[in-house]
Amino acid sequence: MNNNIRVGNLFGIPFYVNPSWFLVLGLVTFSYGEQLSLFPQLNGLLPWLLGFIAALLLFASVLAHELGHSFVAISQGIDVKSITLFLFGGLASLDKESDTPLEAFLVAIAGPGVSLLLSAIFFFTAFNFNFSAPIAAIIELLAFINLVLGLFNLIPGLPLDGGNILKSLVWKITGNPNKGIIFASRVGQVFGWLAIAIGGLSILGILRFGNFWTLLIGFFLLQNAGNSAQSARVQETLNGYTAKDAVIPNSPIVSGELNVREFVNDYVIGKNQWRKFLVVNEEGKLSGVLEVEGLKRISTSEWTEIKLYEVMQPVQDLITIQSDETLLEVVKQIEEDPLQQLTVIGENDQVLGLLEKSSIIELLQKDKQAKTA
Numbered sequence: 001m002n003n004n005i006r007v008g009n010l011f012g013i014p015f016y017v018n019p020s021w022f023l024v025l026g027l028v029t030f031s032y033g034e035q036l037s038l039f040p041q042l043n044g045l046l047p048w049l050l051g052f053i054a055a056l057l058l059f060a061s062v063l064a065h066e067l068g069h070s071f072v073a074i075s076q077g078i079d080v081k082s083i084t085l086f087l088f089g090g091l092a093s094l095d096k097e098s099d100t101p102l103e104a105f106l107v108a109i110a111g112p113g114v115s116l117l118l119s120a121i122f123f124f125t126a127f128n129f130n131f132s133a134p135i136a137a138i139i140e141l142l143a144f145i146n147l148v149l150g151l152f153n154l155i156p157g158l159p160l161d162g163g164n165i166l167k168s169l170v171w172k173i174t175g176n177p178n179k180g181i182i183f184a185s186r187v188g189q190v191f192g193w194l195a196i197a198i199g200g201l202s203i204l205g206i207l208r209f210g211n212f213w214t215l216l217i218g219f220f221l222l223q224n225a226g227n228s229a230q231s232a233r234v235q236e237t238l239n240g241y242t243a244k245d246a247v248i249p250n251s252p253i254v255s256g257e258l259n260v261r262e263f264v265n266d267y268v269i270g271k272n273q274w275r276k277f278l279v280v281n282e283e284g285k286l287s288g289v290l291e292v293e294g295l296k297r298i299s300t301s302e303w304t305e306i307k308l309y310e311v312m313q314p315v316q317d318l319i320t321i322q323s324d325e326t327l328l329e330v331v332k333q334i335e336e337d338p339l340q341q342l343t344v345i346g347e348n349d350q351v352l353g354l355l356e357k358s359s360i361i362e363l364l365q366k367d368k369q370a371k372t373a
Contacts (some may be wrong), residue, residue, distance in 0.1 A: 004084055010063070013070055018086035021059070028055040032141070039134045040328035047134075054138045059085055065153075068114035069161075069206040070109055072107045073098070080290050089149075101172035101180075108164035115150030118145050157188030159224040178239070188225030190220050229294030235328055237367060243330050243344050243355055244323035246363045251353030252277040256287050260295060263308055268292055278343065279312040284350035286320075286343070288312035318343050323352055327360060334360070 004016035028136060033051030036042055042050070070080040079095035081182060090275045092111075098104035122143030126136055153161040163184040170180035199215025201207040252274035253261060266279065279292045290312045321330060323346040334340060334357050344352040 004086075007251040010067065010083065011070075013080045013092075014082040015063075016082055016084040018084060020087035021085045024087055025055050027057070028058060032138075036134055036137070039137075041132070042134055050134060050138065054141065057138070057142055058145055059150065061115065061142060061351075062090045064118060065111045065115045065149060066092040068110040069094075069107055070105045072110040076103050076107070078107075097177065098168075099370035101168045101177075104171065104177075105165055108161045108168060111161050112150040112153045115146045115153070119146035119150060122146060155191055156184070157191040157221065157225060158228045159188065163188050163225070163228075176236075178232040178236040180230050182236075185225045185229035188228070192220075192222030192225055194218070195221060218317055220339065234364070237364060238328040238331055238360075239326050241327040241363065241367075242323060242353060243321050243325045243327065243342070244315045244346065246327060246330070246355050246359045247323075247344050248355065249353075253353060254279055254290070254308060255353055256281055256307060256312065258308050259280070259304050260298060260306050260308065261303040263290075264295070264303065278309050278351055278354075280336070280351050281309075283348070286315060286349075286351050287320075288314055289318065320345050320354070323347075327363075330355065331360065340369070 004018050007015045007017055009015060021137060029048065029052045030053045031051070035265075036050050036366035037047035038045070059094065063083065066083045073080055073092070073094050077096055078098065081093040081095055084091050084093070094107075098107055108211060114330065120143075122139050126139040126143060154165070156162040156166040158167065158181065165175070166181035166187060167184040168185045171177045174180065189213065195210075195214050195218030197218075198210035199212060199218055202210035202214065203212060253265075254267060254277050256279045257268075267274070275292045277292075278286060279288045279290050281287045287309060290308055294311065294313075298311065318341045319333075321333070323344050330342065333342070338357050340356070342355045344355050346352045
């Protein structure tokens, strides 16, 4: 899983940390420890120990943010595949998108909502209870960090939560989730370029605000927003086609009324593409399957007397799909097993042919060539 390290489970959700997380943990611990060492009552390793605890609490806040997304998604019947902490924060990986714009909005807003709530709790605690100066400083720091985390994620551009909120609003207006993704991705790219410009100018000393992290965040936003837009465009294209459009030409379909000699002459000799065929009846409906290797058990003297329906095997493991299914739905099914072939069934249960990943890719390539021609 991209070199991520599995730590355990949280509420049944697999929890991972990316190796980059350890770098940030060390930097944050050093930074906080250095600040805490300024308090005269903290000596020896104590500032660094408290800095380490503060760093862990910071990441616990990020984790709470992602759990906010996750719990709302679970309430909608969406499985959460994992939560991962990495260089720039955290990511809750969901099994699928929400079914409606409102549900998508609720999933998106839940994370910043949790962060802002934690910020309010920490600020209230810091200002209404008496703590030693170092502990008060840590609590105030956590309050500020959660405030920044919540507000930063409300920036209206993908891949941030604000981008997902914007996506849900555009989805509601247009009725098309992919248009929402594309629009929010473009906004995310604008913010990405803006952050890169600010970070670059600050490094050159032209601007007094911004730093190297601003530059990195800009590249992160730019790359992920671009990926989101590209994915949405592919999904939009897939939604415009059906399974029928991606059927493999000259799929291995034969009539059960053929005798073995006719079949071998017409479909086997000099042809090595298919070793397994779909056998159909006079109405074109699926009757069984025939493996070429199995014909070796039949004497050649009997080939003209035996018909294919007499030697075919019953249909068992074939996965069928209706011809009017969108290719987007087909791709979701193929993703579970990229090597599988689907048998496409048309009107009146007639077999149209086979569909596989390569035939979908070929169709998309033709679509791209047609658009650029």
